[in-house]
Amino acid sequence: MTALLYLCLFAVGLGAGWVIGIQMLPRVIMKVVLQRVDKTAGGPNRMEHRGPADPHRPTIVRQSPDLLYSACAFDLDAGAVQVEVGPTEGYLSVAFFDRATNNFRTLTPKDLAATNGPVTLVSARHTAPPDTGVVVQSPTQRGIILIRRRISTDESLARMLKAQTGDHCQVIAG
Amino acid sequence: MVLTGFLVTFAGVIAGIAFAVWRSGQVSLRNPQPGSSIDGTWRTDFDIGSENASGPLRARIARKGLFALSRSEAVYYTRVVDDTGAPLDSTSTYKVTGTRMPCDWWSITLYNQDDHLAANHDNAASINLDRLIGSPEHWTAIVGPTRPAEPTNWISTAGTTSFDLTLRLYQPDLDALTSGKVTGFPTVERLPVQTGA
Numbered sequence A: 001m002t003a004l005l006y007l008c009l010f011a012v013g014l015g016a017g018w019v020i021g022i023q024m025l026p027r028v029i030m031k032v033v034l035q036r037v038d039k040t041a042g043g044p045n046r047m048e049h050r051g052p053a054d055p056h057r058p059t060i061v062r063q064s065p066d067l068l069y070s071a072c073a074f075d076l077d078a079g080a081v082q083v084e085v086g087p088t089e090g091y092l093s094v095a096f097f098d099r100a101t102n103n104f105r106t107l108t109p110k111d112l113a114a115t116n117g118p119v120t121l122v123s124a125r126h127t128a129p130p131d132t133g134v135v136v137q138s139p140t141q142r143g144i145i146l147i148r149r150r151i152s153t154d155e156s157l158a159r160m161l162k163a164q165t166g167d168h169c170q171v172i173a174g
Numbered sequence B: 001m002v003l004t005g006f007l008v009t010f011a012g013v014i015a016g017i018a019f020a021v022w023r024s025g026q027v028s029l030r031n032p033q034p035g036s037s038i039d040g041t042w043r044t045d046f047d048i049g050s051e052n053a054s055g056p057l058r059a060r061i062a063r064k065g066l067f068a069l070s071r072s073e074a075v076y077y078t079r080v081v082d083d084t085g086a087p088l089d090s091t092s093t094y095k096v097t098g099t100r101m102p103c104d105w106w107s108i109t110l111y112n113q114d115d116h117l118a119a120n121h122d123n124a125a126s127i128n129l130d131r132l133i134g135s136p137e138h139w140t141a142i143v144g145p146t147r148p149a150e151p152t153n154w155i156s157t158a159g160t161t162s163f164d165l166t167l168r169l170y171q172p173d174l175d176a177l178t179s180g181k182v183t184g185f186p187t188v189e190r191l192p193v194q195t196g197a
Helices: A004-043 A109-113 A155-163 B001-022 B054-065 B174-178
Strands: A045-049 A065-074 A078-085 A094-098 A101-107 A119-122 A133-137 A142-150 A169-172 B074-079 B095-099 B103-111 B126-127 B139-144 B153-156 B163-172 B189-190
Touching: A004 A045, A004 A065, A004 B001, A004 B054, A045 B153, A065 A078, A094 A109, A119 B126, A142 A155, B054 B163, B074 B139, B103 B153, B126 B153, B163 B174
Parallel strands: A119 A133, B139 B153
Antiparallel strands: A045 A065, A065 A142, A078 A119, A078 A169, A094 A101, A094 A142, B074 B163, B095 B139, B095 B189, B103 B126, B103 B163
16 A cells, blocks of 8 residues: 555656656756856857857757857846847848747848848837837747858858848847 | 655656656657658658747757747758668768758758767768759759768768758748648668679
8 A cells, every 4th residue: 555655656756757857948958058158158138159060069959050140148137138130141030039948039031121120129027119120029038049140152151250240139228 | 654755756756857858858759740741751840949839849849959940930850760761870871862842941961869960070061952063953962971972962971870860941831841742852762882892
C-alpha cells in the first residue's frame, strides 16, 4: 500500500516536473541569451551588429550562414524603445521575440515602407509618442529584436555590413 | 513517512524536468498537418513561431531553432534521412536534386548533430537560390566531405559526425505548402562509393 502511494506521488511529481520543464525551458534559454547580448552590446537597448556566421565560433543554434544578424536585447522597464533599421536592398526582416522566445511580430520591408516614421516598441504600460511610425506592443518587458539581412553573394556582404551599421535601438521615453 | 513522500515527489519533479529537457532536444517532428511532411523525408511543423504552438513545440524550438520566424515569413523543413530512409552519414556522398520551390527565396544548410554549422574551413555550409550554379528549374548539388572536381553546388560534411539538412523557404506560398500536394522538393540520393583503380 505504501509502495503504491509512493508510486503515485512519484507520478504526480513526474507530471508536474514535465509541465514545469516545458514551460520554463524557453524562458531559461532566453534569459541566457539576453545576458549574452547585454554583455556583447554593452547593456540592454543597444544594437549588437553580428558578423557573418563563423562555424568555429558559434553563438546560437542553427544560425544561417546566408543571413546577417543585428540583435537588440530590449528592456521596456526603462521606457519605450525606438528601432532604426539601416536602408537595405533585398530581403530584410525585423522580428520581435518575447521573454518566452515567441515571435510576436515580424516587420518586412513592405511594412517599413508603409510609413516613414521609426519603429517603436512599447509595453502595455506605455503609450506611443506622437508622430510614431510603426508601433509594436510587446507582451513582456524583456525580449529580443532580431534584424535579418540576406547575404545574396560574397559581393553583397560588404553592402549588407554597411547597411547593418544603420541599425540602432534606444530608449526614447520613461 | 511524510518526509519520504516529499522526497519521492521531489524526485519525480526532478525526473520530469530532466525528461522535458531531454525530450525537447529530440529531432522528430510528427505533427500530422497537411504538408508538414514531404515524401516522409522533409518535415516541419507549421505552428513554429505561431501562437498555436504547443508547450513542447515551444520548448523544442527554444533548444533546436531559437528565433525561428512564423510561417508567414519562413517555413523550416528538416531531413535526417536519404531517399531510401537511411540516416544521413558523414562519410557518404549524396546528390541533391531539386526544382523551383513555392517561395521567393530558399536555402539548404547542413548542421552538425550539435545544431551548429560544421566546423570546417570549406566555406560550403549551405546553398541558396542566389548562389545556385545552374537553373533554378532543375539543379543538383553534392553533399559530401570532399570538394567536387568540377564547379558545382556543394555542401561540405567535413568536420561533422552526423548531420541533418534544413531547408528554409522565405515568403513561402503557404496555400501550396499546406495543400499537401506540393511537389518538387529536393531528393537526396546516396552515391555509390568510389573505389580506386
